[in-house]
Amino acid sequence: MLYNEFRPKRFSDIVGQGHITEIIRNQVVKKNVSHAYLFSGTRGTGKTTTAKVLAKAVNCLNPKDGEPCGTCEMCKKIEDGNCIDVIEMDAASKRRIEDMRNIISSLNYPTTEAKFRVIILDEVHMLTQEAVNAFLKTLEEPPQNTIFILATTDPQKLPATILSRCQRFNFRRVSIEDIYKRLKYISEKSSIKVDDKSLVLISKVSDGGMRDAVSILDQVKDLNNVSYKEVSELLGVSGNENMFKLSSYIFQRNIPASLELINYLDNQGIDFNVFIKDFMRFLRHILMSKVMGSEANSVIPMTDTDITRLSNLKVTKGEVINTIELFQKIDSKDRTSLELAVIKAGSFVGKPAEGKSNKGVENTNYNEVDFEEKVKKITFAKKQMVENFKKLPQYKALGDTFEKSKMFINKVMEIKIVPATLKEKNILEEGYTWLEKGYKQFSGISDLKIIICDNGGKC
Ligand SMILES: Nc1ncnc2c1ncn2[C@@H]1O[C@H](COP(=O)(O)OP(=O)(O)O)[C@@H](O)[C@H]1O
Ligand SMILES: [Mg+2]
Ligand SMILES: [Zn+2]
Structure with a gap:
């Protein structure tokens, strides 16, 4: 794999993180x-790489200006993973207290061959609470000549007690230009024939992640004839397809299709933590495309074809914002949270119109601006009615109930009123003619259908 072959061996080879590597x-x-260090930041930006270079640098027998020589016995051992004083633990798979105890107990012995014992805890936010507590004690009384390097994509999941004991560095997304330069370097070194335009495209769609960029180059190098067209086709089908599907389903309020897709993804073994984060970035890109129009091309890390697809999604700015806000409220990023979020998002407005296709939001055909206008008018109508009903003693109960009940409007101008209790449902049904008249009169829209739902929301 290219990304292993081209893992930087010295601080100066690590691209785009100069603010960190220079200090270290x-x-x-x-x-x-x-x-103790804490390296945080998006995946594939150089956290583990920097940790390994640091382990070598402090133990190198002939360091130069703080850089490891790369050729001495210690550098070689550490590079090959054969130095017993440098321990790497992946907390995503070894997260239990027993795993942590193994490490802690090894700290009681002096190092075997290295000057510094270096312990790299990758994805440290995955540790169990117990393991964290055990580790905290060690961090409070750090043993001599030991360096802990914690790496995580999710620093906000770590307790403040850990954060405050580490020197913290945040790894940035790598710029398109820096990624491009690195890809150029790698492709020259390994004689991959690929044109500049394709390299720029790969740099752009990797969205700041160097590992992704290098992996894409890895896929591309197996194409016989690497042309821009082929590269963009490869990129088009690989990355974003599930994102496009899920967002279409959500904007269509097609909850069953969303849940089915989530189930499929789970069967594929995807990491929901990563997927949800990516999906939120995807929603942001949709918003950008809605807000910035054709200017968006420079700020969205996707191919032009995908950006066009984004801007063709039938959804309003407001709906995207609502969806993003809803996703921001998810605190644990797992399957259940994602399911809850799509269910909630799907309940914003109502079900898709009868008889219209559920597949691909592109099929529904209505005027967005027009729809938003109508929703405003209908909301206004409700307010007016509530005020009027409440003024008249014989309609006061209807006014109160109507005010409390939820209202959903869908794209075919069905207004669904959902009461909280059966009693309230009856009150609304008695007032049905008044509600119907009121809606039409105050909104000025004549083709409205009013539906009183069950208190459970079924209608
Ligand atoms: N800043 C960088 N400069 C050069 N290559 C990088 C950089 N970040 C990541 N890479 C490439 O991606 C691979 C994985 O990087 P890694 O350090 O494991 O990322 P992280 O730990 O941040 O997820 C490396 O082997 C290297 O090929
Ligand atoms: Mg890593
Ligand atoms: Zn060395």
């Missing part, structure tokens, strides 16, 4: 390294 390199020079 200087600490090595001044023999002033911290006993």
